Amino acid sequence: MSNHSPFELAKSDSWLRWRDRKLSQAPASLNELLVEIDDPRTISASEHQAVLERCRRSNMAIYVSALGGEEGTYIPRAVGMRFGCNNINHNRGAEEDAVTALTVQDDQLHAPYIPYTNKEIHWHTDGYYNRLDLQNYSNLLHCVRPAMEGGENGLMDHEMAYLLMREESTDYVRALMREDAMVIPNHVVDGEELRPERVGPVFMVTAAGNLHMRYTMRKRNIVWNQDPLVQEAVAWLEQLLKSDCEHIFHATLQSGWGLISNNVLHDRSTFEDGDDPASKRLLYRARYYDRIHCT
Numbered sequence: 001m002s003n004h005s006p007f008e009l010a011k012s013d014s015w016l017r018w019r020d021r022k023l024s025q026a027p028a029s030l031n032e033l034l035v036e037i038d039d040p041r042t043i044s045a046s047e048h049q050a051v052l053e054r055c056r057r058s059n060m061a062i063y064v065s066a067l068g069g070e071e072g073t074y075i076p077r078a079v080g081m082r083f084g085c086n087n088i089n090h091n092r093g094a095e096e097d098a099v100t101a102l103t104v105q106d107d108q109l110h111a112p113y114i115p116y117t118n119k120e121i122h123w124h125t126d127g128y129y130n131r132l133d134l135q136n137y138s139n140l141l142h143c144v145r146p147a148m149e150g151g152e153n154g155l156m157d158h159e160m161a162y163l164l165m166r167e168e169s170t171d172y173v174r175a176l177m178r179e180d181a182m183v184i185p186n187h188v189v190d191g192e193e194l195r196p197e198r199v200g201p202v203f204m205v206t207a208a209g210n211l212h213m214r215y216t217m218r219k220r221n222i223v224w225n226q227d228p229l230v231q232e233a234v235a236w237l238e239q240l241l242k243s244d245c246e247h248i249f250h251a252t253l254q255s256g257w258g259l260i261s262n263n264v265l266h267d268r269s270t271f272e273d274g275d276d277p278a279s280k281r282l283l284y285r286a287r288y289y290d291r292i293h294c295t
């Protein structure tokens, strides 16, 4: 971390400058994050700029297009490539091109995983359980069909969560930057270890100098460090995410809409599909090892 990094914890001018700019440019409502685009498969230069402008301010943008209803994982792949995201994270349950079709699936491969159910998903960032050198720095959602009811996403810029925590207590931030802040137990299916136990921080600064966050509010998937400061910081963060903080936004993606983000904090409310199987909620999700270059 360079001395000029705003994320250096010794109180510095660069932190104060970064903080003030972040607060003064923060979106006041979800509307400020929406960008109308004609066709997500062929995003124009001005649409591209408009998305980057939102990402610069809050690490996310929601595009609103009239493409609705069209299926095809090439849609999110095209969006990702337009933003320089080429290194996609393959995961179990994904389609052949590593895009994941998020829809209710009750087969053996998908059913144990909460994204393929209609249940609520608590606050998290994607891929927190990945190796530290293979983190998801960006992700995309593209909505083909929303649910009949529900399926709303809560969204919070992880940099804003960091900022508010640092304003509350630098010690909390320091505790969550500990390399042993949390342990994610190994993942075993049918006696086979699919992922080893992983230990790591919540907040980390990448080699490129960007702030990255690894987090889940799920209790089952995580063992927090017993250090009282880590415990307090985690409790404070949980309270923040459950609050009506003005920097938390709520959006229900509609047909043809999509979320482009530098893996910000998000959750999903429970949802109900209609009776017609052809009308089931369908969102595509792509997670990348690349960050959207917006600075």
Ligand SMILES: [Fe+2]
Residues within 6 Å of the ligand: 124, 125, 126, 266
């Ligand atoms: Fe997620």
